[in-house]
Amino acid sequence: MRRLFQRMVVLAAMMALVAGCGGAEQQQTGGQQQETQQQTEQTQAPSTPELILATTTSTQDTGLLDVLIPIFEEKTGYTVKTVAVGTGQALKLGENGEADVLLVHAPDSEVPLVESGVAINRQLVMHNDFIIIGPASDPAGVKSATTAVEGLKKIAEAGATFVSRGDDSGTDKKEKALWKEANIDPKEQEWYQETGQGMGATITVANEKLAYTLSDRGTYLAQKKNIDLEIVLEGDAPLLNIYHVMQVNPEKYPMVNGDGAKAFVEFMVSDETQQIIKDFGVDTYGEPLFFPDAGKAEEDLTSGK
């Protein structure tokens, strides 16, 4: 008898849980229907309206996506769910088929994805560059360095604090590659600190600690008004920051929205979008944050600069 009662309690609790979730679902379905209806009024609604875009924090933190996504949605009728994470995580989402389309900036990690058939239709979108920022007093003398590798060597020699993203993002991957090229293993070093956070948050930390860090130019310009750090090194060819857009292969993952992803790739490399990218940020920062590159070859970028 007791056991029966026990079981009934457990059963009742489980049923209540399921009922609770079910209620929420119904509500959601209602919401979706409404959304779909609204869409039908605007444009011809695509068969699968939901499109998940996995991208980097830098495209969100600069505000570029807030400009581009509404235009894309209005044109095509898709609803874009933008998940802004580090490039490492964005690529992982693609690899697991959790995202439909990727906008990322770590070419060395992207190529294996294309080769293994996870990603298709990979297209060059735009570039900007990475910069090393640090305190104006420049205790490590990075300003006198001509290359990024030389700059990092000076920081290591001086034991000056360097704040790293440490989040496997595109910027983090670039930084790690530069340390490797400099033949320095900064891990475990007293002066090397990892935040595990996005670029904006990492710049804030570096600013408070009067430390050096590697940043993309866009996020730095967006943060400039809050910080005392300044650019100590820029313009070295390896510091180029290249963004590609690519579809997650719908043949490999049946749940992936292939049509929507294709439309998004086409949108990103279209003339109109490229013009918006070119003008973006000029009125706020006095200089562009990104340079459009659609149709160019990646080799032209790296050799040209």
Next chain:
Amino acid sequence: MLSSGDAELVRVTLLTLRVAGTATLLSVVVGIPLGVLLALARWPGRNFIISLVNMGMGTPPVVAGLVVSILLWRSGPLGRLRLIYTPTAMIIAQFIIALPLVTGYTLAGIGQLNPKLHDQILALGASRWQLFWLLIREARLSLLAAVIGGFGGVISEVGASTMVGGNILGRTRVLTTATVMEVSKGNFDIAIALSLILMLLIWLVTYALTRLQQGGRPR
């Protein structure tokens, strides 16, 4: 975010209320009966379940978020429902956070009532349902504290909402996730404004609940 106008802000605020409100409501519907049941039940294993509830009261939102994410990802067991990055996903995660809070507070509140009351009500010939309602009425101060506790727990969390909601503009962006984002963008002024709105919202809701809680009290 504020640059896109007040409409966006209103939308984020309303979504915050809708998600936290629904999650709290569901957790109250489930948690209060569960808490009463656990308080009255006398069988082995009861203490074990209570210890689970008490542990659940300390569930870190990110843990709830991670569990719900794993379930709802396309590759996960419930992936077909396509719920990840929707307000529903956030409601489910927040429900998991709030349920132990509501259950635990209810359990404590009912447990504090004089045990003789229970016997007396039954002796007067009350049915089980009548017993349930009388106890709830008797413990209403604690039960409203349970509601306030559950609501406070979910409206202030950010980890689970970010993970299962994705902080998507116009869809799953709530006040807490927007605040984190604005801080990382370096827009501290906007972040402070959002925090103030959030605090005001919490105050308004808890004030209403407090009125309800203290209203029936003899002065």
